[in-house]
Amino acid sequence: MDARACVVLLLAAAAAARDCIELTLPPKSLLTESILNGTIFRLTARNESIERYPQVNIMNLFNRFPKVVVPRNGTNEQCRIDSQMFLDGLDNLELWALKMFDATAKPPSGILSGNGNQYGDFDECLSVDGAVQGKYCLASLQITFDKERYRELDYLIHSGHYIRSNVTDMGHRVPRYSSLLWGVCIPSSCSSFDLEEELSHSLAGLGMRVKVHNTMCTVKNPKRPYSFGKTLSITFFLAVLLLLSLGTLLDDGKEGDTNFEKLLNAFSLKRNLKKVFDLSDTPTRVKGVDAIRGVNAFALLIAHKSMAMAHNPYVNKVHFSAVFGMPWAVVGRSAILYTDSFLYLSGFLNAHNLLQDLDKKGTIDVKGRLLARWFRLFPLFLSLMLFCTYILPDVNNGPQWNLVVEEHSRVCEKTMWKSFLFIHNYFGFEEMCLTHTHQIGMDMQLYVATLPLMLVLAKSRTLGLSLIFLVAAASTVLRYLAIYWYDISMFVYYGISVQKLLDAARFSYILPTHRATIYLIGVAMAYFMRNNKLNLALSKNQVRLLWLTCLSLAAVTIVSPYRMGLEGYQYEHTPAALFSALSPILWGVFMCLTHWGICNDYAGIGTIFIESPVFKFFNKIAYGVYLTQFPIFFYNVGVQRHAEHYNPLLLVHAPEMISIFLVSILTTVTIEMPFNKVYRIYFGKSQTKLKDK
Structure with a gap:
């Protein structure tokens, strides 16, 4: 019995109503003989005669598929007793048993449109509290096809294989997209293993693999063990809340004389809200940075949202895959370029600030700079980790809550210490607390490496620039070799597997050694602009040529791998390796030319857009947006x-986007701004603002 038989069963229930299709059976005597002899029939349109069709034994399939899913042979006695009570309750039409049966997913219509993920009724299952208590489990089903014979059917059942997955893949960061999710309500005394064994036994021979992860089962009001981390987190947030309350209530508008008064002023919401909405220019502001950061942040936000959406069930999930398999979707699949933009800006701003120190003092205060950067990045980073690890899991629940919220919490509880040391990006997504924060680790490591590089560059221009070139070239070679050796890709090609995405992160994407090229391009750009090496006067035609070159570079870099994003693409080493090696260079040149043109007032009418107050405001909450978007998505x-x-249009779902910006403003004025002020109060005089995120 192959997987196609299983599919026919799922479709048969809805077939008559949807397509006027019915199961036509032979006379009773022939039917009995057919069942005994294993004769195979097919679905036929009304008024058509029966045809022998040697592929699907529908009658056997109907008999084999479980009508009621309950672990009758559970591993513990109480599970077996409760399962029998459930079956007896169904016979007697007891309400609690009917609710358990009703809460379990049933074969729907529209499976060939991608409606294969069925949650059942999560809340109804947890409300069962009769003779037994309900437990909701979300099982993962994997259907195996003969892909040569049933290629189109395989494509439709697995919603287009936008991302290829299997039931054992990590699912908390990258979704198990092509696995079917099936909600089952069972007695709370039964385990995930009991359900997995029951489903595996019932579906044996139907070409299906079943996996029920223990973490994907939920009961009402679960008992959680005492956690010191949770106590510490609650204490931390209560302390911050106390400081915010005191700082806001006692703020009389005057600057404090003592450090304690200044500390309270730092936590004044009135002051911080006023500052965050103050859009006047600051002396340290670099022209064009706000707009470049804003545009790339929005593009990255949409790309991240598309990945989060792949976790969700849709009644037309095949259409989801089709949309992201269109040529224009290359704009989202090239998301690595938008993270490269942030690396460029980070390299530029870090070098720019360090060069200012060298011009003023002749040296770099390494200790002061590292401490300032720690206060810039760590307090909000720590707050998010504590909240997502110890607070968020208790806030709500749902069918996939244990996967996308609680699993992140479990990983963070074990590996958070790596994030404290800013080394979490060396351990892969599987063991990383809040995987989207890998950029913070890379950025900190590249910043530390920039400090001695700036000292060398200040003493010897030739040696410094030579080092920049050699390290950037070495990073380019590393990217090429990593892609070629490990069969991975920095471009999210159509049909990429979950494991290949994780391998791409582990072996290249999250490593500063492989991402240093464009960062160093930013460092070199800051040096040349700071030393007036690029002061050129351009004619109108030359300005037009400048922007035409910029647009061409951007278009070529983004669009060149478009073929990889089309349905049916087969992975090839060389194109993937070349894109990985060359795209940061091309994108870096584009960023340099664009940034230089803006700084030299060659933007023309585009200056209105570039100097928009929206970008100035966004720059103040950008770090908050970066950190909070994935927790809100999940x-x-x-x-x-x-x-x-x-x-x-769900890509820009208005309530979700508004939530991200409101939470980002909240985290900025309650955590980021106060702790930056704390640094200035207790660790030195007013410091130059570091705008390197």
């Missing part, structure tokens, strides 16, 4: 109860 994935209809 919160919404975790609480979603039912499949919805996909359309591309």
Whole structure:
């Protein structure tokens, strides 16, 4: 019995109503003989005669598929007793048993449109508290096809294989996209293993693999063990809340005389809100940085949202894959370029600030700079880790809550110490607390490496620039070799597997040694602009040529790998390796030319856009947006109860985007700004603002 038989079963229930299709059977005597002899029939349109069709034994399939899913042979006696009580309760039409049966997912219509993920009724299952208590489990089903014979059917059932996955893949960061999720309500005394064994036994021979992860089962009001980390987290947030309350209530508008008064002023919400909405220019502001950061942050936000959406069930999930398999979707699949933009800006601003120190003092205060950067990055980073690890898991629940919220919490509890040391990006996504924060680790490591490099550059221009060139070239070679050796890709090609995405992160994407090229381009650009090496007067035609070159470089870099994003693409080493090696260089040149043109007032009418107050405001909350977007995305994935209809406008779902910006403002004025002020109060005079995130 192959997997196609299983699919026919799932479709058969809805077939008559949807397509006027019915199962036509032979006379009773022939039917009995057919069942005994294993004769195979097919679904036929009304008024058509029976045809022998040697592929699907529908009658056997109907008999084999479990009508009621309950672990009758559970590993513990109480599970077996409760399972029998459930079956007896169904016979007697007891309400609690009917609710358990009703809460379990049933074969739907629209499976060939991608409606294969069925959550059942999560809340109804947890409400069962009769003779037994309900436990909700989300099982993962993997259907195996003969892909040569049933290629199109395989494509539809697995929603287009936008991302190829299997039931054993890590699912908390990258979704198990092509696995089917099936909600089952069982007695709370039964384990995930009991359910997995029951489903595996019932579906044996149907071409299906079943996995029920223990973490994907939920009961009402679960008992959680005492956690010192949770106590510490609550204490931390209560302390911050106390300081915010005192600072706001006692703020009389005057500057404090003592350090304690200044500390309270630092936590004044009135002052911080006023500062965050103050859009006047600062002396240290570098022209164009706000706009470049804002545009790239929005592009990256949309790319991240598309990945989070792949966790969700849709009644038309095949359409989801089709949309992201269109040529224009290359704009989102090239998301690595937008992270490269941040590396360029970080390299530029770090070098710019360090060169200022060298001009003023002749040296770099390494200790002061590292401490300032620690206060810039760590307090908000720590707050987010504590909240997502110890607070967020208790806030809500849902079918995938344990996967996308609690699993992150479990990983963070074990590996958070790596993030404290800013080395978490060396251990792969599987063992990383809050995987989207890998950029913070890379950025800190590259910043530390920039300190001695600036000292060398200040003493010897030739040696410093030679080092920059050699390290950038070595990084380019490393990227090429990593892609070629490990069969991975920095471009999210159509049909990429979850494991290849994780390998790409581990062996290249999250390593500063492989991402240093564009960072160093930013460092070199800061040096040349700071030393007036690029002061050129351009004619109108030359300005037009400048922007035409910029647009051409951007278009070529983004669009060149578009073929990899089309349906049916087969992975090739050389194109993937070349894109990985050359795209940071091309994108870096584009960033340099664009930035130089803006700084030299060659933007023309575009200056209105570049100098928009929106970008100035966004720059103040950008770090908050970067940190909080994924927790909000995953919160919404975790609480979603039912499949919805996909359309591309969900990429910019207004309530979600508003939530991200409001939470970012909140975290900026309550954590980031106060702790930056604490640094200035207790560790030195007013410091130059570090705008390197």
